[in-house]
Amino acid sequence: MEETRLPNMPRRILPIGIQDFEDLRRKGYLYVDKTALVWKLVTEGKPYFLSRPRRFGKSLLITTLKAYFEGKKDLFDGLALGRLETEWKAYPVVHLDFNPSRYDSVASLNYFVADRLEKFEKKYGVPSKGGAIESRFQNLIEGIYEKTGRQVVVLVDEYDKPLLESMDNEGLNAELRAALKPFYGVLKSADTALRFVMLTGVTRFSKVSIFSDLNQLREIGMSETYAALCGITEKELVETFTPELEALAQKNQESFEQTLEAVRRNFNGYHFAKNSESVYNPFSLLNTFANQEIRYYWFATGTPTFLFKELERTRFEIIRFKDHIEAPESAINDYQPGDGTPIPLLYQSGYLTISGYDQETRTYRLGFPNEEVQYGFLNNLYKYLFPAANGMNDLDVWTFIKALRSGETDTFLTQLKAFFASVPYDLYFEKGEKYYQTIFYLVFTLLGQFAESEVRSAAGRADAVVKIRNLVYVFEFKLDKAGSAEEALRQIDEKGYLIPYSAGGHRLIKAGVVFDTGRRTLGDWRIQEA
Template sequence: MNASIRKLPIGIQSFEKLRQDNFLYVDKTAFVYELAVSGKPCFLSRPRRFGKSLLLSTFEAYFQGKKELFKGLTIEQLETDWLEYPVFHLDLNAEKYTSPEALVYILERHINGWEDVWGKDTRENTLSDRFIGVITRAYEKAGRQIVVLIDEYDKPLLQSFGEERLQTEYLKTLKAFYGVLKSADRYLRFVFFTGVTKFAHVSVFSDLNQLTDLSMLPQYATLCGITHEELTRDFKPEIYALEKQYNISEEEALDRLTQMYDGYHFSERSEGVFNPFSLLNTLNFSRFGSYWFQTGTPTFLVELLKDSEYDLRTLIDGVEMKEAAFSEYRVAENNPIPLIYQSGYLTIKDYDERFHLYTLQFPNDEVKYGFLDFITPFYTSVGDEDNGFYIGKFVRELESGDVDAFLNRLKAFFADFPYELNEKKERHYQIVFYLVFKLMGQFCDAEVRSARGRADAVVKTRDCIYVFEFKLDGSAEAALKQINEKGYLLPYAVDGRKLLKVGVSFDADTRNIGEWLYQN
């Protein structure tokens, strides 16, 4: 089959459109049936563009009894009744929430639509009164319980992050509106919330303690996203097209797809999943790219990192946390990691059963290098455009053996810092070194020290291995001496490539690189 004639569902959020227009569908309907039959009110947190809206649209079609849309899917063999229920689908994703009125408007717009179908009582004035009223009337007129689907429940809160007045207004409005679902429990057949975050304490969920949070349950880890098995089962023509485009084997194509887009784990000991948006775009265009990262910029997350003075090196190497610390986000706490995790820039990579500790790291290369590239201008003088210090130039200079050019570029890099950055702590400059060498890892084998007893940085090119030691208020000679005395070259003695020691002094007064020496 020619991959070009197959329609991949990029950006398709309507299950009905997907099925009627013959888009390819990765069958998740076994999950839909299992959750629907359980009847429990549910919440699912997943990063943006992970298929949450399509999942809710699938629930909507199922509860509307649209059996014809599920022909050939797993659920067709499971469901026999195909009963039709009133479905109230609230989508908060499309609006721009710049004022309290914007949220009120979209809630009213949905309620007006429901009231057009199920009737209106003029004595109901508040949003909450109207919501419980229309639920009750729908139940009485249809003779069946109601299904409530709420997509991106937290969009107003995320858009107003850092604006305390708006946050307070949105929390007040949403808490009262969603709280209706607790008192309306006897009228409800099924309730499903999706969102990116789980806000705690002053939460919109504080009145909804009956919600089952699926976000970290192992059996639902692959509810959104694409597994390796699904990739190789459902996308054979597209994988073949990718092989031809890049002149690589199937194994190489799958390895590269895995390295770039796989690696999301939403529970301990759970199967990893691919980012569906990036994977589908890559397979659709037969072109590797940073599709997910480019659709949204985590500016407010970087501001959180800077405001909290969180050590960026810790985040890059992996953060250990207890489940309670990152499964909910407490607005008042000065900890950016939970929101970074829930937003999809970190994921679960390891779990310590004994101490119940999770290790959070970047899921894959797309996110890792996309995030590092994005945050570099926040910590350095590098702009979004190429201003002469693009990281590739550092790599080329070492590949050509030009240590002086590399260090002169690095020196100019520091000299170009704005004055206010020069007043930052010493750690800021350590982070900048860290960023430079981590980013070089996209193009060559580059390591930067994360523990004592190792050189500050090691860069391996085709012909040479460079071992760097930077000395704060020390001489270049002292840096070279430390490389020798600590045996930093020993692990590479039998490598066969040329070994080069580079000692660099760093002057705290000028806040820049001073002298440097290098030798074989």
């Protein structure tokens, strides 16, 4: 076996795609030390459940626990846990990872689980009794305990993979939940034979018995103590990756502070508890440093079509994304298939995060964590809602931005008129004002990738403000049945929409625009420079 490399070795190898702790440590990859929290976990509790978005380090956490319970002390040299642990007892470990397989039937689920259980039966010399997977699971745990005289550690990675995979098939999803219910229920009935249990997943499916039957299970998904167990804090980012940040700054001819702000804006912002510090998406960070370029790496690994379908099924108003979404804790921490809200899935999948908390009403405020999620989600949502328009592609965006940078407001509105006309009139909600509001919100928000763009609808705020270079545009839109372009211009003046921008030395342009509901695009407009 390869000798463990020293923690302070000169090579800097980024652990992109490395999910096994032993592999990471033996081959000398960079590691952000989370083992103080791991030691706290193993010494303060027994059964845990942690929910985190995909590619946030859940598998690395599980394999870190596996290495610890197998007594591989050398892997922790130089880490916090290596200093904290003194006994180093080895325990039998049953590690079930649901990631590798696909689950298109209960039979495929049973086959996968039975195959994994068979490997542990052979490893520990436990005779298989066959039968249902839950009976076999219980027999395995109790058999190992009896043979070794040591309690068993059970680590389950992505416990909900079969359920997430079948989100768009309600019948299959219900069958898989029914099959998993007694299987995970074993973790309660076999409690005396268990030393430690950890399950990870994206979503807390409340109808799976692990949450209703295993009442001693400690859920740490919204724990302030463990908020940074997966993900990277800014302190960890600077302490561990300063050379990579400096190299990125040099390539982009920016200062270190400018580069850090760009990385922060794109990948930071996840809050997993009401008073916790924010964490960065580790997958996007590592890929940014490896490629020396800021792109939307996390979002590119999977378009959340199942979430878009859930938005459609629940008739969720897209315009709600423009402000903070308010919800009680039960509405973000407990997903039940068939409920009338997609909010738990949006939060637990990482597309929304905690942005505030009202102690008096015990209500959370949710919003997009960062620009990667906001722009990636909304652009793909646009493609889902309007497949014939094929989303806001780069040509659309740069055509709009070029006109705005040049102060060519009339050209911009003409281009926007043509774009609106290309959008199919097939939104899932009732036709009318919401149709225009949704397209309007998506278009102007996506322009915000390249210009400072705000979309508001509350009284006293303009419908849209775009700030680009030394120009500030203030737009007010009206349906043709509700007012004229001249009235929209007067509203900008009467409501004082330009006042917040009048002291900055900017060139101010106001535009009153009317939606032509018959042609489903822009109609008349009037432009004035202040």
